[in-house]
Amino acid sequence: MTNDHSAARKRPSSKGDILAALDIGSSKICCFIARTTAEGGTRVIGIGHHISQGVKGGNIVDVEAAQNAINATLDNAEEVAGEKISRVIVNFSGGKLLSHHADIHINLNGREASDYDIERALAMGQQENLPEGSELIHLVPTDFSIDGQNGIRDPRGMIGDNLNAKLHMVSAHYAPIRTLLSALQRCHLHVEHVVVSPFASGLACLVDDEMELGATLIDMGGGTTTFALFNDKQMVHADSIPIGGMHVTNDIARGLTTPVNHAERLKTLFGNALSSSSDEREMIDVPQVGEEAPEHANHIPKSHLIRIIGPRLEETFEHLRDRLKAAEGSVAVNRRVVLTGGACQLPGIREMAQRILDKQVRIGRPYRLQGLSDNASGPAFATIAGLLAYTTNPVAGMPRFGQDLSASQGFFDRIGGWLRNAI
Ligand SMILES: Nc1ncnc2c1ncn2[C@@H]1O[C@H](COP(=O)(O)OP(=O)(O)OP(=O)(O)O)[C@@H](O)[C@H]1O
Ligand SMILES: [Mg+2]
Structure with a gap:
């Protein structure tokens, strides 16, 4: 199943720090290769993208097709960057993202809280029972308290008797995660981190005040709509809905009997x-399935098209509204919503989201990465930009412990061990 390119994938150059991120989406696969700068920033030196193949609803459903598309994307990016890559940060938006919260208690007995205590709290979090068959992707401490004083972002160096850690865990069904890692392994890529898509998109699009005061980031992709809540500079909740822009396109194709590319x-x-x-007065030409010549096109008022698009988007926002309501049981949900992802580019979407969610909505695009051309800095590139931001951690004061679960023992001991045996 491997091709010559993937077999030869090695990193020959060692001129400074090269980072590579890979977004495996349902509509497109893209890769950004970047170099860290002396000022601590990141400069993108190569971009590759390719129409997605073998990916549905964020999940790989045809390994060979996905692998070919991934390799073509990487070849593309590597050629532009003039660098070969062997390590990537990758997103995950398939399966069903689940958030869990746990309260972990550690006895300090009058001594200073240390790295060791935090590690213990995180290790205890990893022992928490998750639903059968699910795999832990992120383990994020959202709040610490010492002897009842909460709101502590970093307890190290503080003295007390009892340390409490509130942990946020994001998990998903193990099978699509393992399929993803196995596909990447077959492409000779070492996965450094797995980051759920809305977390990455949030890191790319939310401004510091939104991170701090709270905001919901909604990533409207082709096959999925994923969202993450941020509060106090941490991701406190994540969830996903298996509906995206492709569903709107398919509704149009069916409703107007036109081929999918025309839809x-x-x-x-x-x-x-x-x-x-x-909309009633404006007429549009709709080529018909099997009769694509312009003289066979149907002339219909634009209102027919709008009447197909509206209900699917309303359904999506109604699901989101219900999920946000449900999340309010465990976390604070404030009024700020940022929409991103390719499918948020439809005119009128912001107003619709505002009405149904009853929130203050803006459209977000990745703004933290400098120097991207216009066609690589739109909302569809939020996730990939966020994957790079994840490694460089641009959010001032955001402690990193816990978030690197995928690079730490917990994730790859289990997954990596399984992979070694399976391949
Ligand atoms: N100008 C536009 N107006 C409306 N929709 C658009 C526009 N441009 C792209 N889209 C839609 O955006 C969707 C693709 O978005 P995106 O690239 O974020 O998806 P993806 O990351 O590949 O998928 P996913 O995250 O669901 O796995 C497609 O459904 C496409 O129709
Ligand atoms: Mg996406």
Whole structure:
């Protein structure tokens, strides 16, 4: 199943720090290769993207097809960067993201809290019971308290009797994660971190105040809509819905009996989440399935198209509203919402989200990475930009312990051990 390129994937150069991120999406696969700068920033030196193959709803469903698309993407990025890569940070948005919260208690008995205590708290968190068949992806301490005084971001050096850690754990069904890692292993890539997509997108799009005061980041992709809540500079909740922009496109294709590529074009050229009074008068040409010659096209008012798009988006936001309501049981959900991902680019979507979610909504695009061309800095590139941000940690004062679960013992001891035996 491997090709010549993947077999030869080695990193010959050692001129400074090279980072590589890979976003395996349902619509596109993309890779950013970056070099860290002397000022602590990141400069993208190579970008590759390719139409996604073998990925559905964020999950790899055809390993060979996905592998070929991943290799083509990497070859592309490597050629532009003039660097070969062997290590990547990758996103995960498949399966069903689940958030759990745990309260961990550590006896300090009057001494200073240390790294060791935090490690113990995290290790205890990893022992928490997760639903059968799920794999832990992130383990994030969201709050510490010492002897009842909470709101402590970093307890190291503080003295007390009792240390309490509130932990946020994000898990998903083990099978799609293992399929992803196994596919990457077959591409001769070592995975440094696995980061859930809305976490990465949040790191790329949210401004510091949103991170601190609280915001919900919604990543509207092709096959999934994922979201993460941030509070006090930490991700406190994550969830996903298996509906994305491709569902809107497929509804159009079915509703107007037009091929999927034309449905996609009609959506991006004439689509709108909201109807307007001119929609009845404006006529559009719709090529018909099996009869794509222009003379066979149907002429329909734009309102027909808008009436197909609206209900699917309303359904998506109603699901999101219900999920956010459910999350309020365990975390604070404030009024700020940031929409990103390719599918948020439909005109009128912000107003629709505002009405259904009853929140203050803005469209977010990755702003933390400098020097990207316009076509690589839109909302569809939020996740990949965030994967790079994840390694360089641009959010001032955001302690990193715990978030690197995928690079630490917990994740790859279990997954890595399984991979070694399986391949
Ligand atoms: N201008 C546009 N207007 C409306 N929708 C658009 C526009 N451009 C792209 N899209 C939609 O965005 C979706 C792809 O978004 P994105 O690239 O974020 O998905 P992905 O990351 O590959 O998928 P996922 O995250 O679900 O696995 C497609 O459904 C596409 O139709
Ligand atoms: Mg995506």
